[in-house]
Amino acid sequence: MIQSAPPLIEIRSITKRFPGVTALSDVQFDIREGEFHSICGENGAGKSTLMKILSGVQTEYEGDICLRGEPVHFRGTRDAESAGISIIHQELNLVEQLSVAANIFLGRELTSLGFLDDREMERQAAALFAQLECSITPHQLVGELRVGDQQLVEIAKALSLKTSILIMDEPTSALTETEVERLFRVIEKLRVQGVTILYISHKMEEVFRLSDRITVLRDGRHVRTLDREQTNPREISHLMVGREIEEVNLGGERSPGKVLLDVHDLSLPWPGHARQWRLDKVSFSLREGEVVGVAGLMGAGRTELLETLFGARPERFTGEILLSGESVRFRHPGEATAAGLAMVTEDRKRLGLFSLMSVRENITLCTLPEVTSAGLISGAAEQTAARESIDQLGIKTAGPEARVTSLSGGNQQKCIIARWLRTKPAVLLLDDPTRGVDVGAKAELYRVIDDLCRQGLGILVTSSEMPELITLCDRILVLCEGRLTGELQREEFSEHRIMELATTGIS
Numbered sequence: 001m002i003q004s005a006p007p008l009i010e011i012r013s014i015t016k017r018f019p020g021v022t023a024l025s026d027v028q029f030d031i032r033e034g035e036f037h038s039i040c041g042e043n044g045a046g047k048s049t050l051m052k053i054l055s056g057v058q059t060e061y062e063g064d065i066c067l068r069g070e071p072v073h074f075r076g077t078r079d080a081e082s083a084g085i086s087i088i089h090q091e092l093n094l095v096e097q098l099s100v101a102a103n104i105f106l107g108r109e110l111t112s113l114g115f116l117d118d119r120e121m122e123r124q125a126a127a128l129f130a131q132l133e134c135s136i137t138p139h140q141l142v143g144e145l146r147v148g149d150q151q152l153v154e155i156a157k158a159l160s161l162k163t164s165i166l167i168m169d170e171p172t173s174a175l176t177e178t179e180v181e182r183l184f185r186v187i188e189k190l191r192v193q194g195v196t197i198l199y200i201s202h203k204m205e206e207v208f209r210l211s212d213r214i215t216v217l218r219d220g221r222h223v224r225t226l227d228r229e230q231t232n233p234r235e236i237s238h239l240m241v242g243r244e245i246e247e248v249n250l251g252g253e254r255s256p257g258k259v260l261l262d263v264h265d266l267s268l269p270w271p272g273h274a275r276q277w278r279l280d281k282v283s284f285s286l287r288e289g290e291v292v293g294v295a296g297l298m299g300a301g302r303t304e305l306l307e308t309l310f311g312a313r314p315e316r317f318t319g320e321i322l323l324s325g326e327s328v329r330f331r332h333p334g335e336a337t338a339a340g341l342a343m344v345t346e347d348r349k350r351l352g353l354f355s356l357m358s359v360r361e362n363i364t365l366c367t368l369p370e371v372t373s374a375g376l377i378s379g380a381a382e383q384t385a386a387r388e389s390i391d392q393l394g395i396k397t398a399g400p401e402a403r404v405t406s407l408s409g410g411n412q413q414k415c416i417i418a419r420w421l422r423t424k425p426a427v428l429l430l431d432d433p434t435r436g437v438d439v440g441a442k443a444e445l446y447r448v449i450d451d452l453c454r455q456g457l458g459i460l461v462t463s464s465e466m467p468e469l470i471t472l473c474d475r476i477l478v479l480c481e482g483r484l485t486g487e488l489q490r491e492e493f494s495e496h497r498i499m500e501l502a503t504t505g506i507s
Helices: 047-054 077-082 100-104 118-131 147-160 177-192 204-210 233-241 302-309 333-338 359-371 379-393 409-421 439-454 466-472 495-504
Strands: 009-018 021-031 036-040 062-067 070-072 085-088 165-169 196-200 213-218 221-227 259-269 277-287 290-295 318-323 326-328 341-344 427-431 458-462 475-480 483-489
Touching (some): 009 047, 021 047, 021 062, 036 047, 036 233, 047 085, 085 147, 100 147, 118 147, 147 177, 204 233, 213 233, 221 233, 259 458, 277 290, 277 302, 277 458, 290 302, 290 495, 333 341, 341 409, 359 409, 409 427, 409 439
Parallel strands (some): 036 213, 290 475, 427 458
Antiparallel strands (some): 009 062, 062 070, 259 318, 318 326, 475 483
């Protein structure tokens, strides 16, 4: 526990307004030097906005910030970095067309005799990844990496700045358990070096494992700041939502119907890789009114399985996919959608959101014929459809016309889910659908999934959180290195058994 000392950072009456929304209202608390300080709150509570102010991303606001006793007002991220503050954003800010090393040193490129010194940048990048205990190749293009590895590139980029105050906004949201443990070891090294860490997370086990103090924001206001030893996860959750978190009760046992999706010996090649196959002879079925989970570590093939079913993989697969008894081989997601499939991707920023469009446009994009008359989109019909979805999923927004990027990460994800629900699919593919969604909203999404299932949908869902799959699913398929290593019935569910199958492949 960090003892009482003059504050490193004082946040004084910070208020931030966006059109139609007050993101922060009179927020004030302090941060001590060398402490691990968690910032908790529901999506839309103002956590990320406050961290963007501290890191110079947001420059217009009311109130004052004092750093080491001196007032500061950063004009940009360079000012914050010069003061020793850097941020790892929840939504990754990487240039996919550049190499890993080039991204780490972007704007701070190393030169020799007037030329870019790629060799030295790659050497230093490799040293950073050695510190992170991962094997990412510095010359590889960032666009070729999965989300988890891109997150690690962001962390390496922040470490390269030799920061004294490191802000982490949901840094483990796309990491496997092994990668999370590796990150925690790095965090401990940084703390020994005296780095102050501000940490945003919805995961109470992380917050209570690492924190010295915990600050709770709700609806843009500061609720309380507590020493970790003075509180518990239930109290923090209650402070976050202003009410007790309900236990998730999904009702009685489900009664699955006929087979909707039948997959036989599905294999997906991996050209140039020693393993040769991203998926290797995977077989399973999915019935009406059933939720089937797909578990596995990063790289096990969870996302690749869903993308193959949805016609979103460039490689040609072998095996057979039967939809309602008919053999299908979708060449494009449009064909899959027309046949009654829908897919919510794990990476909402790159593959889900249309960032220049409004909430309304993002929700209705796949179902425009429903709101079109005589070749023209009916604004009134589109508004009605969008409001219906906003109400259904409890999307927090200033209105249908708000820019979708003005929403918190969890509410952006809800917009994507709403878009696909409007297509009225028979089979819904959900790839880590609650990633970045807070504790107060997860139960609501679970009930939406359960209701859809009881209406007859077949739902195939992946998740990086085993308790989520255990809560939602009737059966769980476990993948290990592209192979199906186990299929568990509800009475067989346990985190230990899932992890055993995901890591060793022992049936």
